[in-house]
Amino acid sequence: MLNDTIAAISTPLGEGGLAVVRVSGPAALEVADHCFVPAGPSSPKPSHAPSHSVHFGRILDQGRLADEVLLTVLRAPRTYTREETVEISCHGGALPARLVLAAVLAAGARLAEPGEFTKRAFLNGRIDLAQAEAVADLIHARTELALSAAQEQLAGKLSQRIRRLRDDLLGILAHIEAQLDFADEDIAPDRRDQLLVRLDDGVASMDSLLRTADEGRILRRGVRAGIVGRPNVGKSSLLNQLLGHDRAIVSPIPGTTRDTIEETANIRGLPVVFTDTAGLRHAKDAIEQEGIRRSRETAARAEVLLHVLDWSEPLEAEDIRFLDDCETRKRILVLNKSDLPRRLDLPSAVASSTPTVAVSCLTGAGLESLKETLKKLIWTGDLRPEGLDVIINARHQDALRRAREGAVRSRDALGRDLPLDVVALDLRIAVNAVGEIVGSTATDDLLDVVFSQFCIGK
Numbered sequence: 001m002l003n004d005t006i007a008a009i010s011t012p013l014g015e016g017g018l019a020v021v022r023v024s025g026p027a028a029l030e031v032a033d034h035c036f037v038p039a040g041p042s043s044p045k046p047s048h049a050p051s052h053s054v055h056f057g058r059i060l061d062q063g064r065l066a067d068e069v070l071l072t073v074l075r076a077p078r079t080y081t082r083e084e085t086v087e088i089s090c091h092g093g094a095l096p097a098r099l100v101l102a103a104v105l106a107a108g109a110r111l112a113e114p115g116e117f118t119k120r121a122f123l124n125g126r127i128d129l130a131q132a133e134a135v136a137d138l139i140h141a142r143t144e145l146a147l148s149a150a151q152e153q154l155a156g157k158l159s160q161r162i163r164r165l166r167d168d169l170l171g172i173l174a175h176i177e178a179q180l181d182f183a184d185e186d187i188a189p190d191r192r193d194q195l196l197v198r199l200d201d202g203v204a205s206m207d208s209l210l211r212t213a214d215e216g217r218i219l220r221r222g223v224r225a226g227i228v229g230r231p232n233v234g235k236s237s238l239l240n241q242l243l244g245h246d247r248a249i250v251s252p253i254p255g256t257t258r259d260t261i262e263e264t265a266n267i268r269g270l271p272v273v274f275t276d277t278a279g280l281r282h283a284k285d286a287i288e289q290e291g292i293r294r295s296r297e298t299a300a301r302a303e304v305l306l307h308v309l310d311w312s313e314p315l316e317a318e319d320i321r322f323l324d325d326c327e328t329r330k331r332i333l334v335l336n337k338s339d340l341p342r343r344l345d346l347p348s349a350v351a352s353s354t355p356t357v358a359v360s361c362l363t364g365a366g367l368e369s370l371k372e373t374l375k376k377l378i379w380t381g382d383l384r385p386e387g388l389d390v391i392i393n394a395r396h397q398d399a400l401r402r403a404r405e406g407a408v409r410s411r412d413a414l415g416r417d418l419p420l421d422v423v424a425l426d427l428r429i430a431v432n433a434v435g436e437i438v439g440s441t442a443t444d445d446l447l448d449v450v451f452s453q454f455c456i457g458k
């Protein structure tokens with residue numbers, strides 16, 4: 001598969017200043033020779049140009065002008081894929097890029113699959129699988145914190161930890177397998193104890209990696225926070241304040257918000273997906289009833305609830321019912337309209353057990369404190385970017401869990417003096433599972449799963 005030459009548009013489709021068509025593979029320069037005409041009469045053909053040089057000219061598709069471009073020649077191995085690469089910068093907009101791509105394909109390249117450039121970088125040994133995933137994380141990052149976590153992973157921080165772990169396990173396995181060759185000799189007790197300690201260390205290191213999974217999930221997918229409460233308390237106003245722009249309709253008429261509205265905001269570096277809901281109350285008309293049904297669904301799915309109450313009004317029956325219903329949920333009571341005189345009286349049991357923040361969506365008072373409270377509720381870890389050097393994703397978590405099971409079974413078997421081939425078998429499972437993370441033991445299926453997350457052209 002690495003014998004052919006691939007091409008794709010690497011910039012988003014749509015209007016823009018520039019678009020880039022990327023070509024990679026052994027014939028990349030010949031493909032460029034076929035469709036590129038340099039501007040100057042004495043300018044070299046791409047295949048005669050030095051590496052990392054840029055050339056002005058035209059791309060022709062069977063004699064017809066596709067676009068005026070700048071063509072960059074990048075020779076292997078100093079390229080993204082480690083293969084011969086040509087990058088063609090053409091005019092932005094969907095059409096010029098498509099014409100250039102068509103010319104490149106007519107000249108002998110094949111259309112790349114999603115993530116195929118990055119897959120080649122992996123297959124050619126430039127990056128491992130965890131680093132390849134970091135490229136996708138980097139592209140999809142929605143906050144600077146998520147970006148910096150992706151950058152650390154791309155730089156190889158996670159890979160180093162995983163390799164060290166795998167080397168340790170392999171070392172233990174080597175000892176046990178060497179012992180297996182002397183079938184009638186038992187493992188010496190002191191040697192066995194040493195191996196047990198090393199296995200425990202391995203499991204502890206897996207545990208510390210597994211603990212970063214929640215943080216990884218938050219940074220990659222965001223936290224779902226539902227804004228709930230009865231009509232007119234200021235839920236839509238709060239959403240707008242948290243987003244920093246007017247997204248939802250705010251009105252003094254109760255029941256204005258009928259559908260649920262979802263938007264992502266950056267809360268102290270964490271992506272939080274807020275959902276504004278219809279107010280919870282007894283509604284007569286069908287549309288509002290449907291809105292309220294959706295509100296309940298949103299509230300059920302949310303990981304955190306912002307329960308908005310009106311500071312200027314006494315508690316109503318709906319407020320109390322909802323306070324009771326959500327007793328066990330991760331939640332914040334947001335007492336809105338703190339610019340007005342207080343008439344709200346919270347039951348002391350609730351006030352003492354639930355984080356409570358007074359805000360005014362009218363003046364903006366208390367909003368920073370609300371963000372801080374929210375951050376503390378969802379993120380127990382350290383928020384310094386340098387504390388984020390290793391954060392695993394769901395795939396890593398799955399592999400590490402299997403590795404941990406294998407390592408624990410192997411340790412128990414060794415501790416109970418079971419036959420050494422049993423000890424070795426489970427340890428081998430652990431080694432392989434750890435190896436999946438960086439791709440040293442990777443099946444085609446696994447690679448398909450990882451690279452299907454990418455867009456075409458990356």
Ligand SMILES: Nc1nc2c(ncn2[C@@H]2O[C@H](COP(=O)(O)OP(=O)(O)O)[C@@H](O)[C@H]2O)c(=O)[nH]1
Pocket residue numbers: 230231232233234235236237238249250251252253254255256257279336337338339340359360361362363
């Ligand atoms: N005085 C005051 N009025 C507010 C505040 N927040 C919202 N309101 C008003 O309360 C009414 C209902 O607000 P809205 O956000 O639509 O409430 P929702 O029904 O819960 O979404 C509107 O007239 C807002 O202008 C606040 O902090 N102080």
Ligand SMILES: [Mg+2]
Pocket residue numbers: 235236237248249250256257277278279
């Ligand atoms: Mg509303």
